[in-house]
Amino acid sequence: MKEKWRFLKTKDNTATSNMAIDRAVLGANSEGKSPPTVRFFTWSPPAISIGYFQSLEEEVDLKMCEKTGVDYVRRITGGGAVFHESELTYSIVIPEAHPQIPKNIMDSYARICGAVIKGLKNLGIKSNYVPINDIIANGKKISGNAQTRKMETVLQHGTIITDVDVDKMFSLLKVPNEKIKDKLIADVKQRVTSLKHILGREITYNDAVKAMKKGFEKEFNVELVEGELTLYEKDLAMKFEKEIFSSKKWNHKR
Amino acid sequence: MKSKSIYKVPNGKLIKIFLDYDEKNHIINNINITGDFFAYPEEAIKKMEIALKNTKLEKDTLIEKIKNIIQDNQVEFIGLNADGLTDGIMMCIK
Numbered sequence: 140m141k142e143k144w145r146f147l148k149t150k151d152n153t154a155t156s157n158m159a160i161d162r163a164v165l166g167a168n169s170e171g172k173s174p175p176t177v178r179f180f181t182w183s184p185p186a187i188s189i190g191y192f193q194s195l196e197e198e199v200d201l202k203m204c205e206k207t208g209v210d211y212v213r214r215i216t217g218g219g220a221v222f223h224e225s226e227l228t229y230s231i232v233i234p235e236a237h238p239q240i241p242k243n244i245m246d247s248y249a250r251i252c253g254a255v256i257k258g259l260k261n262l263g264i265k266s267n268y269v270p271i272n273d274i275i276a277n278g279k280k281i282s283g284n285a286q287t288r289k290m291e292t293v294l295q296h297g298t299i300i301t302d303v304d305v306d307k308m309f310s311l312l313k314v315p316n317e318k319i320k321d322k323l324i325a326d327v328k329q330r331v332t333s334l335k336h337i338l339g340r341e342i343t344y345n346d347a348v349k350a351m352k353k354g355f356e357k358e359f360n361v362e363l364v365e366g367e368l369t370l371y372e373k374d375l376a377m378k379f380e381k382e383i384f385s386s387k388k389w390n391h392k393r
Numbered sequence: 394m395k396s397k398s399i400y401k402v403p404n405g406k407l408i409k410i411f412l413d414y415d416e417k418n419h420i421i422n423n424i425n426i427t428g429d430f431f432a433y434p435e436e437a438i439k440k441m442e443i444a445l446k447n448t449k450l451e452k453d454t455l456i457e458k459i460k461n462i463i464q465d466n467q468v469e470f471i472g473l474n475a476d477g478l479t480d481g482i483m484m485c486i487k
């Protein structure tokens with residue numbers, strides 16, 4: 140019989156809530172209180188997340204965020220700034236010692252990205268993993284991924300870009316050199332793609348999630364059983380949201 | 394004196410170093426290592442920043458010190474390494 144993991148669809152959440160849920164599931168799983176979990180979610184309002192080591196003010200135009208109603212949050216994972224608007228986001232939480240998870244960090248990125256690649260295949264999109272943390276289709280990035288390991292537990296989250304507005308993204312992100320901003324925008328337009336662009340049509344949230352769910356099930360040879368956050372996780376998430384992810388101390392720490 | 398560098402690590406990520414240093418003696422007063430790299434455990438970067446205080450801004454000294462910190466704290470970098478970090482820091486002093 141196939142191993143059963145929990146499957147969560149939490150749909151729209153604020154940036155701080157999304158990051159707090161990931162952290163809460165990580166905590167609960169590390170304590171043996173929750174099973175391995177795959178979650179799919181979106182962001183409302185749209186938000187920028189920055190990598191754990193990035194400087195908020197260096198990367199993000201906070202005034203523009205405020206003006207346009209875009210949230211921002213620091214992640215617990217490394218990597219770069221991401222504008223989350225038209226995308227499906229996943230996260231997976233699983234013990235480091237689980238036999239499906241390679242001990243080597245780079246190998247485990249490739250393995251988890253393998254699930255996303257299988258999900259994209261279900262949508263008719265051929266893609267492949269490109270180290271360090273990208274998935275590309277038709278030579279362009281369609282997914283970015285970031286992993287942390289804490290308390291002997293792995294959390295990896297990543298994006299599946301459903302549509303992309305590079306101009307809007309760069310109105311919110313700062314660039315190292317304003318003089319080359321136009322060129323940078325043109326470069327990114329060349330280097331990033333989306334489900335909509337490749338398929339030539341909009342894809343619904345439910346269809347995208349269904350394809351991705353099957354991808355994870357196939358990659359890890361498990362059954363994903365739809366569930367909910369436990370009360371313990373909800374309480375933890377509320378605590379982390381209030382004490383960490385909404386706090387100036389956390390978001391401005393670098 | 395305060396300085397900043399932006400450095401793309403070869404085959405790696407973009408690091409931005411904020412450095413406050415003693416111009417006369419070329420000693421680090423304070424350093425902030427930022428960027429889109431990965432480090433495991435993440436808390437090791439804070440330890441690295443603290444340990445680098447009062448270090449001489451000299452390539453060989455820095456690289457040895459950084460390698461020691463990596464070893465002592467069992468840090469695993471992805472998209473960054475001791476050479477890249479050293480070069481990024483050295484770029485702060487013109």
